Amino acid sequence: EVQLVESGGDIVQPGGSLRLSCAASGFNFSSYEMNWVRQAPGKGLEWVSYISSSETKIYYADSVKGRFTVSRDNAKNSLFLQMNSLRAEDTAVYYCVRPTMTISGRIPFDYWGQGTRVTVSS
Amino acid sequence: QSALTQPRSVSGSPGQSITISCTGTSSDVGGYNYVSWYQQYPGKAPKIVIFDVSKRPLGVPDRFSGSKSGNTASLTISRLQTEDEADYYCCSFAGRYTWVFGGGTSLTVL
Numbered sequence: 661e662v663q664l665v666e667s668g669g670d671i672v673q674p675g676g677s678l679r680l681s682c683a684a685s686g687f688n689f690s691s692y693e694m695n696w697v698r699q700a701p702g703k704g705l706e707w708v709s710y711i712s713s714s715e716t717k718i719y720y721a722d723s724v725k726g727r728f729t730v731s732r733d734n735a736k737n738s739l740f741l742q743m744n745s746l747r748a749e750d751t752a753v754y755y756c757v758r759p760t761m762t763i764s765g766r767i768p769f770d771y772w773g774q775g776t777r778v779t780v781s782s
Numbered sequence: 783q784s785a786l787t788q789p790r791s792v793s794g795s796p797g798q799s800i801t802i803s804c805t806g807t808s809s810d811v812g813g814y815n816y817v818s819w820y821q822q823y824p825g826k827a828p829k830i831v832i833f834d835v836s837k838r839p840l841g842v843p844d845r846f847s848g849s850k851s852g853n854t855a856s857l858t859i860s861r862l863q864t865e866d867e868a869d870y871y872c873c874s875f876a877g878r879y880t881w882v883f884g885g886g887t888s889l890t891v892l
Contacts, residue, residue: 695881697883703885703886704785704871704883704884704885704886705820705828705871705873705883705886706785706883707873707880707881707882707883710879710880710881712879717879719878719879719880721783721880722783723783755827762839764834764837765833765834765837766833766834767818767830767833767839768816768818768833768873768875768881769818769820769828769830769873769881770830770839772827772828772829773827774827775827
């Protein structure tokens, strides 16, 4: 069974840093690209970052570019999101998300973790 | 990377059909056949219901269907059931491994 378990969410002051982790199990993690998606309280979903299976391709939403860094450790089946210079508008639940290739096409955001909550407040 | 535009809310009675629109631009919805739709219950992670504009993942009822015309995609739910009451989000590929979501639509089944 595919499982994604995020951790590392916390309350942090504006300007602070936080590192989120996502522990993957039940599939060959090193073969899959991964994404981070976030959801601010009472708001919609926002794609945050993409990382290819071998870390050769990395992309960010404009809203986090230059402040967030995505990485992975395939040996430890783990995905990370280093968040620096945090702002109030970064307050959200952060989800680790995996795609799935099917016979008929690719589901871009198929398996989701339960999310980890980040609150940026003084 | 502007959010796709969805109506904030729609409603329908059990057994009826509803359609949720999702409007983007030629750089996202109109430029690619990679629109997906997600259903989300309060406090839960989203769940895929439609991908590649109109494809249904295994296990999703055929009451759910998707389509696209120009820069606007649509999700139709037929034969509404009370369990369909949830938030629905569209999502489109926007080039170079980037994605954009819609603002979400709250569906009420009266």
